[in-house]
Amino acid sequence: MKNDCSCEHCKLRSLFFFHTSADVLELMCENKTERQYDKGEVIIWEGSEIKDFIYLKSGLVKLSRKGTDGKDQIISFAKPFDFVSLLSVFSSSIYNYTVTALDSTIICAIDLEKLKAVALKNGEFTMGLMNRVSEATDRIILNNLDIRRKNLKGRVAHVILYFAHYVYKDTRFELPILRREIAEYIGMTTENVIRTMSEFRKDGILKFDGKEIEIVNERLLESVSEHG
Amino acid sequence: MKNDCSCEHCKLRSLFFFHTSADVLELMCENKTERQYDKGEVIIWEGSEIKDFIYLKSGLVKLSRKGTDGKDQIISFAKPFDFVSLLSVFSSSIYNYTVTALDSTIICAIDLEKLKAVALKNGEFTMGLMNRVSEATDRIILNNLDIRRKNLKGRVAHVILYFAHYVYKDTRFELPILRREIAEYIGMTTENVIRTMSEFRKDGILKFDGKEIEIVNERLLESVSEHG
DNA sequence: ATCACAATGTGATAATTATCATATCAGCTT
DNA sequence: AAGCTGATATGATAATTATCACATTGTGAT
Structure with missing residues (x-):
């Protein structure tokens, strides 16, 4: 768990933000935590409180959900550049899916309240975020439709x-x-x-x-x- | 097709925007078009260019998609307070689904470029928008999972x-x-x-x-x- | 190394769903 | 009123998928 502000040179940065204004850079550097998970470890538990905005730095994960009958359903897989904190984050306070590492995985977690505070003041940043969320959820929906056929x-x-x-x-x-x-x-x-x-x-x-x-x-x- | 700025008193307003600052009110009043569709009429064609941000004022619609085999698949249904311009709008320039009125339906269309211009300057507005988009797409995904079980x-x-x-x-x-x-x-x-x-x-x-x-x-x- | 347990693999059979055929019914046109 | 068309309805049969039973392989713990 390091916090050396390496995101300044992180390849992912350009994908999340149009511009990197001072408030966004500070958000990323001061309020992010990097965490490493081994294959099989659970990163997010269904039903837990959403405290961070999380994205993948490296590795691979699955998003799954336990049905009322107890059987697991896998919603989608995600690799870096796909968001992880897709669903729920902006519409719920509780995760309604579990995220599990399928491989050794590194994530970055940004305190959600602080991210929201920046987003409220910075429309450009928020638009970039929305673009990404929209893109990722679109892919999930269209992929599921494709499988259904x-x-x-x-x-x-x-x-x-x-x-x-x-x-x-x-x-x-x-x-x-x-x-x-x-x-x-x-x-x-x-x-x-x-x-x-x-x-x-x-x-x-x-x-x-x-x-x-x-x-x-x-x-x-x-x-x-x-x-x- | 009227434009009497009736949105000032529209019940939907509160759902889309946290605050209604001057720029947002102007966006809604000066740049919106109201359109009425009869049951069965197509509101948005799959493959057409996305020029407006559209939401339902009254009525009922279906979102559908034509598979490569020519068979239609219905993605979801939407009524007022559900967004219509959910998918694609912020991640694509082309609609990848068709929207059809299932009942007499009234929509409001806001010029997308102008909406984006306001969103870039107004983080609060954009956050409200993102909340809604996230909520609506979440519902689609979870509902489809539920049906799949x-x-x-x-x-x-x-x-x-x-x-x-x-x-x-x-x-x-x-x-x-x-x-x-x-x-x-x-x-x-x-x-x-x-x-x-x-x-x-x-x-x-x-x-x-x-x-x-x-x-x-x-x-x-x-x-x-x-x-x- | 051995045990325990989960994952993979395969067959037989049952259950579910699709396909095809055909009939009736309702709405619409002429 | 007759004729047309698409929607609803139903049965027989075929195809697909699930279930159950059991064997084998792989993997981790002791």
């Missing part, structure tokens, strides 16, 4: 391509989530996700090597993602 | 209860959408929605009289909504 095979293909294209930018990567978590994300059962991935392997679309996954036939996987 | 019967029950509780605040109302539109909203087929509603009728949960629908056994409908 597809059948089991298409949904599984969608998730694998999501990690390949959007997160790792490689056709070979270590899958950061369990089969069960894929199921929680796409709204199918764990068994069927496993079965589908086995089929992809048998069909020569995927190769597994421990946690490693390799997309052998990307074109076919994309076709499956579109047309089942 | 349920089976066919539960989803149909959910939609009927949504209109009863949230829109009409009555157990008897005129259903503003077709069976097909319920299907497009919950991701099931039209036939199965029709079948399910017929079952509800046969089971004494619902009564139909033309377009009118009456919830006879609300407790049972709620139970079906929760546990299928």
Whole structure:
């Protein structure tokens, strides 16, 4: 937990703020805390009070929610440049989702009251913030719509391509989530996700090597993602 | 299409803005257009340029999107006090959804460039705006998650209860959408929605009289909504 | 190393939902 | 009034997905 004002040179800075006026810089430097989480650690608990505005500096997380039936549902995944403090922060005082690290993850937390105080005085800053929040929530909604259109095979293909294209930018990567978590994300059962991935392997679309996954036939996987 | 600055007394005003400073009042009075749409008319076309910030004054609308396969998906419904210009407006220059009136509807349109100009100078106004946008998109995401947890019967029950509780605040109302539109909203087929509603009728949960629908056994409908 | 436990993997069967076919009904036009 | 069209309605069947049962593999703790 350091506070060396390294954000002055942080790559993320430009994404959050149009200008970096004196009050915004002070907010970031004096009132931010950096925290590191290991894979599997919970960063935010559903139901806890929102005290900070949080964003990802590095790593990968999942946003999930416990249904009334006790079953978890995964809302979305987020990597740096995606916001984490998306939902709730400006419309609720309580988080209505849990954020869990899927990999070693570093977050920056800015005291929410102080951020709001700056935002009230600085429209430019607030507009930048709103742009980001709007963009990130849009992506969640549209992605969920996209998944809803597809059948089991298409949904599984969608998730694998999501990690390949959007997160790792490689056709070979270590899958950061369990089969069960894929199921929680796409709204199918764990068994069927496993079965589908086995089929992809048998069909020569995927190769597994421990946690490693390799997309052998990307074109076919994309076709499956579109047309089942 | 009138412009008599009636927003000064508009009930909605308090919801959008914390304070109504001079610049905000001028924005609303000088740069707003009021438009009326009949049931079925399209207010915003998917793919069109975003020129205005739009909100509902009265009526009811649906937000929908045409999938790559040509099939419509309904994202959400909105009534006054829900925003319409939720998604896209602050993160895109093009609407990625269509807004259609489900009933006679009046909207207010504020020139987006002028709104942005005010927002840049007025952090308080922008914060109020962000609160609203965040609240509305949160509701869409959580509602979709809720529907995803349920089976066919539960989803149909959910939609009927949504209109009863949230829109009409009555157990008897005129259903503003077709069976097909319920299907497009919950991701099931039209036939199965029709079948399910017929079952509800046969089971004494619902009564139909033309377009009118009456919830006879609300407790049972709620139970079906929760546990299928 | 062994035990315990969770994750992966696979098959058989049941339940759910989609598809296709066809009928009736309501509203609208001529 | 007749004819057209889209919405509602219903049944039979096919396709998809869930459930249950059980085997195997992997992983962490002692």
